[in-house]
Amino acid sequence: xxxxxSPLDFTVEExxxxxxxxxxxxxxxxxxxxxxxxKKLATCFYEPSTRTRLSFExxxxxxxxxxxxFSEASSSSAAKGESVSDTIRVISCYAxxxxxxxxxxxxxxxxxxxxxxxxxxxxxxxxxHPTQTLxxxxxxxxxxxxxxxxxxxxxxxxxxxxxxHSLIRALLRYDNIHFVFISPEELKIPDYIIDxxxxxxxxxxxxxxxxxxxxxxxILYMTRVQRERFFNEEDYIRLKNFYILTKEKMLLAKPDxxxxxxxxxxxEISVEVDDDPRAAYFKQAxxxxxxxxxxxxxxxxxxx
Amino acid sequence: MLNVGKxxxxxxxDHIKAGESLxxxxxxxxxxxxxxxxxLKNVRSDKMGKKDILKVECPLEMLDLDVLGFIDHxxxxxxxxxxxxxxxxRLTLPKELKNVIKCKNPRCITSIEQELPxxxxxxxxxxxxxxxxxxxxKAVKKI
Ligand SMILES: [Zn+2]
Numbered sequence: 001x002x003x004x005x006s007p008l009d010f011t012v013e014e015x016x017x018x019x020x021x022x023x024x025x026x027x028x029x030x031x032x033x034x035x036x037x038x039k040k041l042a043t044c045f046y047e048p049s050t051r052t053r054l055s056f057e058x059x060x061x062x063x064x065x066x067x068x069x070f071s072e073a074s075s076s077s078a079a080k081g082e083s084v085s086d087t088i089r090v091i092s093c094y095a096x097x098x099x100x101x102x103x104x105x106x107x108x109x110x111x112x113x114x115x116x117x118x119x120x121x122x123x124x125x126x127x128x129h130p131t132q133t134l135x136x137x138x139x140x141x142x143x144x145x146x147x148x149x150x151x152x153x154x155x156x157x158x159x160x161x162x163x164x165h166s167l168i169r170a171l172l173r174y175d176n177i178h179f180v181f182i183s184p185e186e187l188k189i190p191d192y193i194i195d196x197x198x199x200x201x202x203x204x205x206x207x208x209x210x211x212x213x214x215x216x217x218x219i220l221y222m223t224r225v226q227r228e229r230f231f232n233e234e235d236y237i238r239l240k241n242f243y244i245l246t247k248e249k250m251l252l253a254k255p256d257x258x259x260x261x262x263x264x265x266x267x268e269i270s271v272e273v274d275d276d277p278r279a280a281y282f283k284q285a286x287x288x289x290x291x292x293x294x295x296x297x298x299x300x301x302x303x304x
Numbered sequence: 305m306l307n308v309g310k311x312x313x314x315x316x317x318d319h320i321k322a323g324e325s326l327x328x329x330x331x332x333x334x335x336x337x338x339x340x341x342x343x344l345k346n347v348r349s350d351k352m353g354k355k356d357i358l359k360v361e362c363p364l365e366m367l368d369l370d371v372l373g374f375i376d377h378x379x380x381x382x383x384x385x386x387x388x389x390x391x392x393x394r395l396t397l398p399k400e401l402k403n404v405i406k407c408k409n410p411r412c413i414t415s416i417e418q419e420l421p422x423x424x425x426x427x428x429x430x431x432x433x434x435x436x437x438x439x440x441x442k443a444v445k446k447i
Contacts, residue, residue: 083418085418103411104415105412105413105439105440106414109413109438124413125411126411
């Protein structure tokens with residue numbers, strides 16, 4: 001029995017199979033509408049994350065399965081002090097597969113070690129969020145046709161952004177990618193990620209302003225620049241405009257560039273960009289459902 | 305060299321970095337055992353200049369080689385039976401450490417889950433880096 005704890009749990013070849021399956025699902029969703037008939041997904045969310053939970057639930061329902069679960073710790077047995085190990089043993093009796101989100105790092109791994117059913121890490125604190133990374137990879141593969149051989153810009157908070165770190169690590173397994181890190185000095189990519197890039201001889205550059213590199217990007221991955229990350233308000237106001245994607249900045253971009261964002265967006269992408277055909281962040285949410293469908297099928301060893 | 309009587313059954317830990325013997329005495333839990341222990345400090349050594357030696361008389365299975373390998377894998381372990389050295393063990397960095405060090409990350413599941421063992425995995429042998437199995441927090445090698 002397999003679980004999914006980290007985006008690197010699957011080999012590149014295994015991921016290809018999952019993405020191929022997701023592609024088939026996209027082409028003909030009806031063919032998969034009863035694959036999970038009679039099966040149940042338990043969404044065990046010890047902290048609220050509505051978007052992730054709904055994406056999992058939609059995925060299971062699209063496959064004909066059912067969903068049980070809880071969406072915050074206060075409404076669950078965790079509030080009464082039950083351990084993750086005990087909870088998953090009980091859930092194993094109720095459901096066929098579990099997606100777990102927990103504020104404590106490593107909680108899904110503890111669950112997996114005691115579980116009788118496959119466990120998917122749906123986010124454990126600041127640690128891992130593998131289905132987000134798989135979503136990003138599938139979106140790139142589907143819209144660009146490949147997972148290597150392009151220039152990708154990652155923009156915003158690169159210091160604390162777990163999503164960005166996971167994506168970089170996942171992309172380091174593919175060839176000929178040039179990384180462009182776009183962030184204020186205060187929110188630069190951490191040294192340990194730079195070390196990994198150097199170790200793998202990856203090609204990268206670090207810049208301050210989005211405008212300066214816009215023209216060379218094939219993919220732009222936007223993230224939020226949070227006000228509370230800055231020491232003072234002045235710096236925030238001075239810098240934030242460098243990292244807000246506007247119609248004007250889009251004029252500098254290649255005609256086939258794509259813009260991604262893990263969502264939810266606050267103000268880092270201007271609403272006027274949404275109608276640009278290059279804005280792919282809502283499509284990305286759709287791919288998030290496809291990849292979760294493919295993942296559930298893979299972990300349950302089901303075929304259409 | 306100071307003469308310390310031979311031991312019948314036990315082990316002699318040689319090539320301990322000078323000054324580290326008491327730390328190792330504590331980490332091995334020898335203070336809790338009712339056995340004869342000789343601690344030799346600052347012994348002259350051709351190889352190391354100065355070194356410490358620990359002689360412990362106790363059943364052989366009492367020694368936790370994993371802990372010792374983690375603290376300093378350059379220590380030589382001489383196994384003594386019937387008053388003779390019967391084996392010289394080379395220590396290696398253990399692949400996994402169970403309940404030897406604690407994860408200090410307050411966001412780690414080990415901070416709340418009942419009776420969950422603290423497990424660290426050797427992540428980088430060259431740099432001697434261990435990481436928590438659950439949250440991947442780096443362990444400080446010096447304990
Ligand atoms: Zn930990």
